[in-house]
Amino acid sequence: MKVTVVGHWGGYPREGEATSCYLVEKDGFTLVIDMGSGALSQLQMYKHVLDIDAVIISHYHHDHMADIGVLQYARFVHAYLEDMNKILPIYGHQEDAESFYHLTHDFTKGIAYDPDEVLKVGPFMITFLKTNHPVPCYGMRITDGTNIFVYTADTAFQKEWFEFAKDADMLLTDCNFYAYQDGSEAGHMTSVEGAMIAAQANVDELILSHLPQYGDQEQLVIEAQQYFQGKIHLAHKGLIWSKNDENC
Numbered sequence: 001m002k003v004t005v006v007g008h009w010g011g012y013p014r015e016g017e018a019t020s021c022y023l024v025e026k027d028g029f030t031l032v033i034d035m036g037s038g039a040l041s042q043l044q045m046y047k048h049v050l051d052i053d054a055v056i057i058s059h060y061h062h063d064h065m066a067d068i069g070v071l072q073y074a075r076f077v078h079a080y081l082e083d084m085n086k087i088l089p090i091y092g093h094q095e096d097a098e099s100f101y102h103l104t105h106d107f108t109k110g111i112a113y114d115p116d117e118v119l120k121v122g123p124f125m126i127t128f129l130k131t132n133h134p135v136p137c138y139g140m141r142i143t144d145g146t147n148i149f150v151y152t153a154d155t156a157f158q159k160e161w162f163e164f165a166k167d168a169d170m171l172l173t174d175c176n177f178y179a180y181q182d183g184s185e186a187g188h189m190t191s192v193e194g195a196m197i198a199a200q201a202n203v204d205e206l207i208l209s210h211l212p213q214y215g216d217q218e219q220l221v222i223e224a225q226q227y228f229q230g231k232i233h234l235a236h237k238g239l240i241w242s243k244n245d246e247n248c
């Protein structure tokens with residue numbers, strides 16, 4: 001399994017970068033998780049738009065889905081250029097009917113996931129946890145049968161993550177706030193809360209993402225190290241995490 005950070009800012013992207021967007025790959029299959037602002041531009045550094053096999057959206061805030069529309073246009077243009085009529089599945093929850101409706105276009109199809117069921121997408125099995133966020137949002141536990149990657153999406157701290165992230169090879173957390181702040185009202189976590197989940201859940205590695213634009217982001221890692229002894233990465237564009245991936 002290989003995970004590539006395409007976009008890692010919370011709220012809005014810094015110049016030349018993107019908000020939430022991650023590639024998860026296995027055996028030539030590419031799943032895109034979230035499609036934030038600037039994501040399509042950045043994504044093309046790693047993949048041709050026709051080489052994306054599926055997209056899944058955690059929730060319908062702009063910093064997680066702003067580039068869905070332009071991705072649809074890109075698929076539309078390439079469908080004509082390359083005489084291709086393959087439909088790209090875009091998975092999303094149905095608790096916001098209007099946003100879900102917009103996942104479907106000429107060459108994309110919105111497919112509702114049932115958060116209470118296991119979703120199979122290509123080589124991946126995905127289970128969901130409702131997060132603590134102002135709008136309905138789902139974190140994901142993704143396994144290829146060998147390795148486990150857990151994505152918190154956007155969430156305030158909640159104890160349910162301890163069990164949901166249990167023994168994951170890698171946990172990627174919402175780290176929109178520094179330790180001295182309180183992100184709970186905004187529905188986000190601090191560095192320390194993410195690290196506490198990593199420690200309690202006994203994960204191998206932690207990636208801090210959905211980062212604040214201000215301050216010294218390296219400080220987030222120092223704060224997290226007080227609570228989690230495993231390897232901690234600060235998300236940046238192009239960061240690759242992989243395990244048992246023969247191409248790496």
Ligand code: ZN
Nearest residue numbers: 059061133154
């Ligand atoms: Zn959000």
